[in-house]
Amino acid sequence: METEGIRLNKFLSEAGVCSRREADRFIEAGKVCINGQAATPGQRVIPGQSVTVNGRTIQSGNGDNSHKDKQVLLAVHKPKGIVCTTSDKDRAPNIVDMVDYPVRIYPIGRLDKDSEGLILMTNQGSLVNKMMRSGNAHEKEYLVKVNRPITDEFIRKMKKGVFLPELNVTTKPCVVKKAGEKAFRIILTQGLNRQIRRMCGQLGFEVRMLKRLRIMNVELGELKPGAYRELSKKEYHQMKEALNGSTNHSYKEQKKEISDGR
Incomplete structure (x- = not known):
């Protein structure tokens, strides 16, 4: 940690507590303290200070950073009904509590409550920031079941891109293949x-099941639903190499690339 300290939201992110955006919300809600005093947005953490979130110590007074020693990156199968937010406002079971990992981790991006499948979880704030700010388009693959038979016209329109009036945007061309009636x-x-739900709805189809099968090379x-595994060394290194080749646009420009919330 630099002698002048680092911004509190960055400290909490790198400690694996939460994302920077969630850290800002925790700070504004008065849930974060430095040396026993409620922290303020933009405040910096000085070496040796004690930081707590909801009463839990993140850094002891002697500057011990043992909580950061273990770098974690998990592949998790999020079941339907589990939310990816850690906000207290959502009463549904959240993915952090479901996994109950001994080291504090949080999800990279989202899958909405009604969707299931692969989501990555980590305590590496730098990795999250890299993925969230990536200027390159990284693939995410899904299996989708709808309420009526799929037509060639539906596949063609989905591939080409669908105008979403509520977002005032046309989706990018993508790969779509029929996988059943x-x-x-x-x-x-x-x-x-x-x-995906918006695209289908715009074409007169209703999503009945949505499962994410892949994120990049993972x-x-x-x-099984509710289970998790650590990424293999090969998976981790392949992902790091792909991210190292990415450009870094601003978070505001690229935040939707990973936080898909489908």
Whole structure:
């Protein structure tokens, strides 16, 4: 930690407590203290200070950073009904409590409550920031089941891009393949809010099941709902290499790329 300290939200993110945005919300809600005093937005943490979140010590007075020693990156199968936010406002079970990992971790991006499948969880704030700010489009693959038979016209329009009037945007061209009478697979390189559901709805189809099968090089595979596994060394290094080749646009420009909230 620099002698002049680092911003509190960055400290909490790098400690694996939460994302920077969630840290700002915790600070504004009065849930974060430095040396026993309620912290303020933009405040900096000086070496040796004690930081607590909801009464839990994040750093002891002697500057011990043992909580950061173990770097964690998990592949998790989020079941339907679990939310990816850690906000106290949502009464539904959240993914952090579900995994109950011994080291504080949080999800990279989101899957909405009604969706299931692969989500990555980590305590590496720098990795989250890299993925969230990536200027490159990283693939995410889904299996989707809808309420009626899929037509060639539906596949063609989904591939080409669908105008979403509520967002005033046309989705980027993507890969779509039929996977059954009422099912298809889709590979996206963007992540607008509830994008797949909105695209289907605009074409007169209703999503009955949505499962994320892959994020970049990491696949859901046979992982059971509610279960998790650590990424293999090969998966981790492949992901790092892909991210190292990415450009870094501003978070405001790129935040939807990973936080898809479908």
